Amino acid sequence: MPDIKVPEPISGLKFIDAHCHLPFPRPKKNDQLPSDEEQYREFFKSGGIYLITSSIDNTTLDLILNFIKDKQKVGFTCGWAPQTVTYTPKTQYKGNWDKWTDFITNNKEKFLAIGEIGLDFHHAQTLEKREKQVSELKKIFEITKNFGKPYVLHVRNATEREYDRENPKHRYNKRDGATKEILNIIKEFNINPERVMWHCFSGPDDYGIILPKQGFKLSVPSSAYGNSRWRNVTKNSPLDAxxxxxxxxxQHPYLRGPINVPSNARFSIAAIAYSHNVSQELVSEKTIENAKKIFNLDLVD
Ligand SMILES: [Zn+2]
Structure with a gap:
């Protein structure tokens, strides 16, 4: 383990993984992951009390439906990720989209939330691709706004290197271009911020204060344990958010590559306890409470 100043998670901590991808198509190279079943077992053995997995397209939706059908204390959020919008071949898009919207409309009792959905201007670097993500996102809100479900957002702003050179003055080419756009859309569709979680919240830093003030919830990834940048974006956010x-x-706590597992959610607790200078027990209690509330989890021990 590298030299990290954040204390390790204490033993006996309870935690929830509010966002992971289990199962997911296995890494093509260098697959060091335990089996899906092992990851699931290990999660509860190490203190996990509820696991929330997330689909991003129809393939991952099918994997998840099959995986969770005989399992307890696991739920999923049903998503159409911005990467899915950008990378699905044009010829397949409409068929896939129709299948997904049909599923969400007719199976509301099966999922906890809509997501991950959002904007990713790292994966979409031209105006055309960004506008496509925006228009698809609006369609999703239009279809789902009366479902009574919370939302899980994936929002990634473009870095300066990723600005669209053809349209340099466009509002998307800002450090908070995707963030601002999504806030406008949420307003347009009258979505309650208290029911919106920004998964793997990545800043900019000032939004770690601005968003919770509006009622939004932010989720801290396990990588915040070993990476101060991921800790700093939420260091001024109230624990209630x-x-x-x-x-x-x-997003492994301190290693790179596709090797993270849901039981590492306890490292997020260690990271928050460190950045907020409070006990891990308190963070555990608060984050569980927040997850139960937004996802409407009925957890009796
Ligand atoms: Zn994700």
């Missing part, structure tokens, strides 16, 4: 997640198999 924070949840814990792994986003596994990425």
């Amino acid at each position: 924070l949840l814990t997640e792994t986003d596994s198999y990425y």
